[in-house]
Amino acid sequence: MPPSSRAGVVRVHDSDELFDALMTLSRMKPLRGDRLAIVSNGLGPAMLAIDKLINAGGKLADFSEETRHALRSGGLDISKPGENPVDLGGNATPEMMVDALEIVAADPGVDAVLVVHAPTRLAPSRVTAQALVANRKRFRRNLLTSFMGLEEAFSARHECNLAGIPTYVSPEQAVKAFMHMVNYQRVQALLQETPPSLPFSTTREIRVRCRKLIEAVKAEGRETLTHSETAQVLEAYGIPVAQRRYVMTAEEGAAAAEEFEGAMALKVIHEGNCRPFRYRKHPHRLSAGLLQDLKTPQQVAEGIELLSEKIAEKYPAFEVREYCLQPMQRGKHSMQVCAGITRDPVFGPVVVFGIGGYKVNILADRQVALPPLNMRLAEDTVEHTHVARLIHEHSSDPRRDIDRLCQLLVKLSQMASDLLELRGLEINPLVLNRDDMVAADFAMDLGHPARFAIMPYPEELREWVTLKNGWEVEVRPIRAEDAPLITSFHGQLSEESIRFRYFHNKADLTQRDLSMLSHINYDRQMAFIAEHLLEDGSKEMLGVVRVWNDPDNIRTEFSVIIRDDLQGLGIGSLLMNKMINYCKSVGTLEMIGKIMVDNHPMRALMKHLGFKQRYNMEEQVVDAVLRLNEPDSEWQRHRLESLPD
DSSP states (O other): OOHHHHTTOOOOSSHHHHHHHHHHHHHSOOOSSSEEEEEESSHHHHHHHHHHHHHTTOEEOOOOHHHHHHHHHTTOOOSSTTSSSEEOOTTOOHHHHHHHHHHHHTOTTOSEEEEEEOOOSSSOHHHHHHHHHHTGGGOOSEEEEEEOSSHHHHHHHHHHHHHTOOEESSHHHHHHHHHHHHHHHHHHHHHHOOOOOOSOOOOHHHHHHHHHHHHHHHHTTOSBOOHHHHHHHHHHTTOOBOOOEEESSHHHHHHHHTTOOSOEEEEEEEGGGSSTTGGGTOGGGTTTTEEEEEOSHHHHHHHHHHHHHHHHHHOTTOOEEEEEEEEOOOOTTOEEEEEEEEEETTTEEEEEEEEOGGGGGTSOOOEEEOSSOOHHHHHHHHTTSHHHHHHHHHOSOHHHHHHHHHHHHHHHHHHHHHOTTEEEEEEEEEEEOSSOEEEOSEEEEEOSOOOOSSOOOOGGGOEEEEOTTSOEEEEEEOOGGGHHHHHHHHHTSOHHHHHHHHSSOOOSOOHHHHHHHHOOOTTTEEEEEEEEEOTTSOEEEEEEEEEEEOTTSSEEEEEEEEOGGGTTSSHHHHHHHHHHHHHHHTTOOEEEEEEOTTOHHHHHHHHHHTOEEEEETTTTEEEEEEEOSOOOSHHHHHHHHHSOO
16 A cells, blocks of 8 residues: 555646546545446447546446436437446437436436536537536536537536536546545545454564564674574564475485475575565576475485585675475465565655565566554555455455455564564565465565654553452553444443543544544554453453643643543553653653543542642633653743643
């Protein structure tokens, strides 16, 4: 997924496209879907629009039986009666155009209608445009128009512009603008979507183990990991790796070959092939140092001697680190995929995905996505590749295979977030078949600690505490996947607790509410929840504290709410102290919260935590203020003093 989509915006490639997109986005009502109907006074122009629509990934609307019957009985559609597109023919009058539009726009399977018009003697462009404008209230769907031609068409487009109807010079231009609207609503919906639970979450032990391995590699003065070291990292993050044995001599190779049945592959590992994505500059080296279809231990031993001599001759500066022996990964229904992590000079770490194997440098099938990823973002990335098209076409269980790949991308995203010095990781090929998914070959290298375009989930802020009642509770930053927890938590709050938190009664949370509460920017916001693991393995949310920082990190405003049946267990103090310490650590100068006058338990908690309280006559609330850090510059002091109380 490109960064523009991740940010909820639509990318344009030139100024003409910019103005077309502005016209569409500013004049059209929100779409319910992406199904387009086309009404034209000629089949040729309508087909131009359809070609553009299909190539852009759009959908041609299917008419209902009622719409088909109305078009046929009225004698309006002449080319393919009752089907989309609706061809009214060159003799169509403005009245016929209006009647056809009213029928098509009433179809529940249509989300927008495009009118494609070429000027004729019976229906001049301007007269047709005036008829559309005069009857626009009869059309129940968004209307786009394309009046083809010069002088006559120009006056028709002028009429539509005055009436606020999007209008374009060509059918292709109109379809492109329509797809801007479709894509805009798609990325906006993606921003507000609450993703499903993560399939994998790293533990502190996993992160520590992998970081120790990386430190050991750096201590040896290396920037690249060996094949065996990279395999350890992949397996630690739950990425299945093909069966393998690592050897150093021909004798060891022959002994290891006894453990495998069938054909084997042998690869020599050295400095020259430990770097990921190396074939971008040297595509001929993709299969260098690899022997396939070895059948016997004797062939494996001879292969090791052959590769050793080859490296000594061609790359005398490279020291052989190890040889990797694997069973051949081959199957009738298998597919080779490439996935990994690399760095962009502007956006930092990115997850890459696409077709793998020897085709990776030939087919333009690479998609990139900014971590952190959830399952929904990962699926959006996968579905934009040829890999997904092949899976949908040939797999016996497409949903299973797509989910496997999405889980892989989420794990790679987590790896990029946890291991800041990881510069690149390439898994190619990753073999996907009907039984499983395994990484057959891979490489990893290191660099300076990464800086992220989107701050990743702060795993280091997770901690576990014991409450007064003996419960083991995890206090951690909130994440987008917590929307179901928030919904359940909100349902257990009393009306009074909801009023104290939102300053009014809020019985239910909308999808937008859930999105805003669970999707946060950790650079500008923070929310800690207290979470308890139940006996049946499910989790429940006990309380939450939130802060919203101003752009200069001078002042942050907090809110905190605890479940009514858990008052008195110290959860409020626990969450507030966690947030106070966090805000101090990031340099925030002052914390402030607004408390309703009759919220006596909260006022008592603020007093206990050292907040100064004062009555705000203008808003009729109590302001609770705590100084966290002292200003270390004059501009900070000035900003703090100039902020309204």
